[in-house]
Amino acid sequence: MIVLRNVxxxxxxxLLIIENEGFSQEEAATKEAFVERTxxxxxxxIVAEKDGEILGYMNGxxxxxxYITDDLFKEIRENPRRGGxxxxxxxxxxxxxxxxxxxxxxxxxxxELVVENEREGITLTCKEExxxxxxxxxxxxxxxSASQHGGVSWYNLLKTRETMN
Numbered sequence: 129m130i131v132l133r134n135v136x137x138x139x140x141x142x143l144l145i146i147e148n149e150g151f152s153q154e155e156a157a158t159k160e161a162f163v164e165r166t167x168x169x170x171x172x173x174i175v176a177e178k179d180g181e182i183l184g185y186m187n188g189x190x191x192x193x194x195y196i197t198d199d200l201f202k203e204i205r206e207n208p209r210r211g212g213x214x215x216x217x218x219x220x221x222x223x224x225x226x227x228x229x230x231x232x233x234x235x236x237x238x239x240e241l242v243v244e245n246e247r248e249g250i251t252l253t254c255k256e257e258x259x260x261x262x263x264x265x266x267x268x269x270x271x272x273s274a275s276q277h278g279g280v281s282w283y284n285l286l287k288t289r290e291t292m293n
Contacts, residue, residue: 130183130230132237135166135173142182143175150220155278157218161201165189165217168206172214174237176221176230184221186234188252191215195270195284196253198277214242216252235265239292249289253282266291 135143140162147156157165165173165187173187189204190212191197200217216238221230242250253273254262263269267285275282 130176130178130233132174132176132233134170135175135185135187136170137163137166139175139182140166143185146182146184146220146222147218149223151218152278152280155280157201164204168204171207172238172241174234174241176234182222183225183228184219184230184234186216186219186231186238188215188217190247191251194248194251194286195273196251196275198275201277210246211248213248214238214250216250219252232265239287242289243292247289249292250287252285253277254285255280256283259283259285 140159143162144159147162169187169189172190173185175185176183189200190207191200192212194213196215196217200215219231219234238250241247250267252262252267253275259269262285265287267287270284270286273282273284
């Protein structure tokens, strides 16, 4: 059975393996970034685990604006209790666990947190080829992002609370 839970410090090594499977070296979060996210935003850092093995994760801080900016990849702050937008800095599933609906489980849990904490919605950036993947979850493409993270072209995708279950 897959369990969804908040991140713990002991998860770090497994998270780094999955991060580096899913993102290029330029795009991937560093060990230091994961340590900071674990410490500051554990409430919005969800892991999917089965039999002690992490299969995937989703994380990001709450931000005031509807679009992700590159400074979030360098510095984040603790989440406010209510309001704002849930950003997604990372959604990744282990290469051996892909195609099993784990990303959907993580997304559903994040949506529950958005509703529970009266957030405006969920915002993320993705590469062009992933737009259809996120559109299946109800995200709307808001066009090219100003983000230059990892030297890649990113697109702003947004899903508002009103369109969540």
